[in-house]
Amino acid sequence: MIPISLSMEGFLSYKERVEIDFTSFALACITGENGAGKSSILDGITWALFGRARKHDETVINLESKKAEVCLVFHYEGNQYKIVRSNPQGKTKQVELYIMDDKADKSTAVWIPLTERTLRDTDLKIIDILRLDYESFTNASFLLQGGADQFTQQNPASRKRILSQILGLEIWEDYRNQALQKRRYADKDLNQLDGRISEIIAELGERDQRLKYLEDMEEELSRAQEERKKSEKQLANLQALVSSLHEQEKLIAASVSQVEGKEKSIALTQKKINQRISEKEVYEGALSLADAIRESFKNWEKAQKSLADWEVVADKYRESEIKRQKPLLQITAEKARLLQISSSLETRFKDLQTKLDKIPQLKAHLKEGNEKIKKNEADLETRELKKKSLEDARQEQADAKAENPRLYKEMKELEKRIAKLEITEGALCPLCGQKLSPAERESLVQNLKEDGKDLGDRYRQNQSTLKEADQVVKDLQLQITELSLVEKTLRDLRQEIDQIENQITNLEKENKSWGKNHQKELDGIRKTLADETYASEARQELVVINQDLKDIGYDAAEHDRVREVSSQGVTIQEKKAGLDKAEAALKPLNREIEDLVSQLAIDEAELTRLNGNLKNARQSLDKTKETTPDTRSAEDALNECKEHEKVLERKVGAAQQKVTVLEKQKQRQEELENKRQEISQRVKQYRQLEAAFGKDGVPALLIEQALPNIEAKANQILDKLSGGGMSIQFLTLREYKDTKREDLRETLEIQIRDQSGFRDYELYSGGESFRINFAIRLALSHVLAQRAGAKLQTLVVDEGFGSQDAVGRQRLIEAINMVQDDFEKILVITHVEQIKEAFATQLLVEKTPRGSRVTLV
Incomplete structure (x- = not known):
């Protein structure tokens, strides 16, 4: 890096x-x-x-x-x-x-x-x-303050871990894990193969049993096929008998149809006779009312003539009634208009009275609002003073905040300087490197502590000031915020007062306008409606039309009576026509009834003959059925034979399949045995790789190779630093405390040799221990810089x-x-x-x- x-x-x-x-x-x-x-x-x-x-x-x-x-x-x-x-x-x-x-x-x-x-x-x-992680990186590349002994002070296991990571040996652990994972997968495949091979061996051991089972199933299938053929033959014989019975049943069905047809014919003839008798009774009844029907017909003809006269009078009456509707509508419309105006004025008067009743309440609100306005105006006069106080408090707060970080830094620096003076031994000042006597050291520490106390007092005073200023700022900010709300409330109150004053003024104007303009109008309309003096021309026209209606002399009741008699004309005409029809039809009807009664007697005799023949045929069919077996049991027996045959065919097929598959399974067994041998060889190789990649394998060899180089480089550097007086040696193996154990335990210990021989690392201090640490760390960095990892x-x-x-x-x-x-x-x-x-x-x-x-x- x-x-x-x-x-x-x-x-x-x-x-x-x-x-x-x-x-x-x-x-x-x-x-x-x-x-x-x-x-x-x-x-x-x-x-x-x-x-x-x-x-x-x-x-x-x-x-x-x-x-x-x-x-x-x-x-x-x-x-x-x-x-x-x-x-x-x-x-x-x-x-x-x-x-x-x-x-x-x-x-x-x-x-x-x-x-x-x-x-x-x-x-x-x-x-x-x-x-590399943080510890390994700093162990190999950084010699930090207080950290030169970071590698030497570690326990042997931690030294090996850090050295292994710096050398990039953790990749071998990845290789070991990969080999382990592949070996586990191979073991799993091996177990699965063993299970499958065991299953195949067990299946091959059933060969004789499967062949015997196949032979038994084929014999049983042959017997079932014979049984099925017998059942088919028995069913065919029964079906021939049943077919003969079906022919007899068809003949009987034809006879039944003839009987039913004849019964229907008799019922139809009887129905016609009854209908003709009913018609005869009706005609005879009509003839018994012949005089009354003729009298009703004469009265109807007379009503028809009177109805025509009343229709002429009714037309004249309807014309006058239509003329009468116009003045009536005018009178009704004028009354509705006056009522609407009256209702509108009364509604306005009621609304006005409701509003006028609220004036005392509005005046009370007006007085209360003016008092609130005076109070809020007095509160607002203090806002500028509070703002000035807030600015002063914030300035005091800012001054304390600005100074405290500087005081805190200076106190921390003094603490570090005092700590270095107190823990460092020797005649040199750890701060400046100058010579320093014990008295001068003590005096310097005392002076620094006094300076620290002054800084601390000032810091705490500022903290107290900050706390008080914070509270003052919060209180003033809250008060100013509240005053801002008061100002808004004042604006709202003034607006509300203006609205109330305008409302009272408008109500007083509206009341004055009502008394001047609308009260007289409402009183006049009420009097006109009470006296019915509205629409006078329409009322005069209505009087004339009413007299014309009286002169026409139209009697609606008499007109309705004549119309009612006339409306019965259809019934009277039908009765008259029925009377004429009865007189003409009675003689032919009697002849038809006599013919139908004669035909009914002939049909009844034929029905008796057909029923006798049908009875004989049914008796013959019943005797034949008694001697014929039921085909359903034969059909069930055949179906059962077929089903049993199918089951056996499936069993024979399955048994043949099980015998056939044995040859394939034998071939499969050979393939799996070969595959198992290959996987077993891979498992063995993976186990060897696990051991080679493990901590006792390649990584241990690499550390063994690296340590001599580190040791040689460290001794080369330490020789120069100590003037040839010191050297180190790394121990990677040590005997166990248990003397019974003959093997050696792995370790990474450091031994130091000087002019007096080998000594433990802990016995060195000061400059000597630093030179040892520095030489090892520098050698470690040097060797690592030359390696791949x-x-x-x-x-x-x-x-x-x-x-x-x-x-x-x-x-x-x-x-x-x-x-x-x-x-x-x-x-x-x-x-x-x-x-x-x-x-x-x-x-x-x-x-x-x-x-x-x-x-x-």
């Missing part, structure tokens, strides 16, 4: 956007005062890659910013990547991953998104690209120069120069002058009121 550029905004001490270009140098020193933001550059790199830094979550956000954002562009394994990670305050963190399109025009960068659906998935994607071509050193004397510092510089050619990029962070002067290129970090700045020197 080779950084190309890094931009930070709102991240730790970098308030405004700062961009660092790494392409112009291979080895550089990052310098600046303590707290300027040197180590924050490294935090920016690890936070962009893994979302982790020395601080977590929202603590990486600059105190004066709402969002932290870091963009890292880097080169890795022939590809160029860009990661943009942001953390908005109080919101969801985001990360974006891109790769540069190597096919696009080189003059314009084209980034292809690689961002996954979730932040976690994108982080895993980045780890997959680098083939995780290609870490960047080395960062941010540790330990202040704990070394002049000779030790010079040796550290020489060690860094020793591995310079192994890395594309080396960054060294320090504020020690001797170290800074050893590097030609420097990144100067300065802290300004607008945040940290970086300048290439």
